[in-house]
Amino acid sequence: MLTFDRLTKRFKGNTAVDAVSLTFPKPAMIGIIGASGAGKSTLLRMVNRLSDATEGHVLFEGQDVTALRGGARRAWQGQCAMIFQQFNLVPRMDVVSNVLHGTLNRRSTLATMFNLYPREDIHRAIDILDRLGIAAQAPKRAEALSGGQQQRVAIARALMQDPKIILADEPIASLDPMNAQIVMDALRRIHDEDGRMVIANLHTLDTARRYCDRVIGMREGRVVFDGTPAQLTTGVARDIYGADAGFSEAATSTSIEALDDAGAMLRPAQAAI
Template identity: 70%
Template sequence: MLQLDKVTRRFGTKVAVDNVTIEVPEGQMVGVIGASGAGKSTLLRMINRLIDTTEGEIAFAGTNVSTLKGQKLRNWQRDCAMIFQQFNLVQRLDVVSNVLHGMLNGRSTLATVFNVWPRQDIERAVEILERLGVAENAAKRAEALSGGQQQRVAIARALMQQPKVILADEPIASLDPRNAQIVMQALRDINRDDGITVITNLHTLDTARTYCERIIGMQAGKVVFDGGPDELTEAAARDIYGADGLAEAFSEATTSTSLGLPQRPRKPASELEAMPA
């Protein structure tokens, strides 16, 4: 279980995350929603320890990850994989090499510099790419892929770490609805098939309701909603986004997975790619 106990993060006089206490059981898929500046990204970055907490404690399986240093911190960041909106791939490298970089924490510096990988690791990377429907691009440079394909490569890199938790920070914010749906379906398949805990920041309500079993709403750094998709009513959305933010929250044109087609809850990501745009 992942536990946050009275977690706060300040930047100078600004409180980005304010006294957050939540528990996430193993294997749950959680969507974190809220307007820009609500504290969603800061929350995920504290969990991964990209930034430190100002107050409070973050624990996983009984270990206080808030105080980890050195190799123990690197081990946690291996177990808690991070996926970013900007993909964070090495654009000049081929796709397989980008996926293999998910293993850098366990590699020697010399082997990394010369890009030398054991055959079994390369085969595993290709298997993960096949699972995500992008294996045909394995030998291409990352820069040659579309945004949706690059995000799936980033997911493959995260899976290469063999993580216990995946944190996805606005993973579909720069994608069109079709590719957004493919990426969200891939994350949900990983959550359900592998039992990996997934926590993802999202903007629109249709995406959170469709893919997440639990939704946490944040406003001004505080958790103001914590419940299931059916509980995410318009009144609850008003509490999360404020009256002025409701239009964006319900918009299907911005960071949404709505294609104007009936949702199919368990279609694999590789099949979704074949859907007409």
């Protein structure tokens, strides 16, 4: 279904993604992990065609995505929706209008200029917001919502595109543990209920293990791990992150319980200061 064939990206002599070859034969929930600068975001941007590959190919259902230009490229970006860490909403615009922006790739220039939407699209946008538990926020400005609510609006906007693939670039990096779980639950549910492929860049191991069917580990632009969540041991994680024996998963966990445990370990030391 989706194949990366020696996908490579160089920036002024520096290799950000180095000959990555992966095949995803069917829709799945896939997590990509690795330290900052490992090439995770650059990889997703090449898949979505926000960035062009230096070498290699992205193939989807037999089509060479890296060769698409003009309208064909925009059509692909409609099938391959992108969710960003910083939400990328229009802050002073109401929530439902932000969601309706997911239809821009199939609307006329005139309709876009005058903010005209078919009634059925408006109803569908509200239905998607309801599915994500935030329909009551539809008339509010996006800037009035919490970070977790804004990320769900961004997910709703992606669903308005009716994509085959959803790419999520660090979707919970700026969220507290409770909202992180709500957002990841939503992405997992979208995969399970809709059969869409979801590929998410993640920065915590517990999240990858809990939500993903397959985990890809990247280090210095290369894939150094490709396996199941059960195979993602602490030792494997040390190799992915280039860490020593002092590496602690709890320090980067999004689990409320793990964070509580970490806090309990810190408190006695703090009390002695």
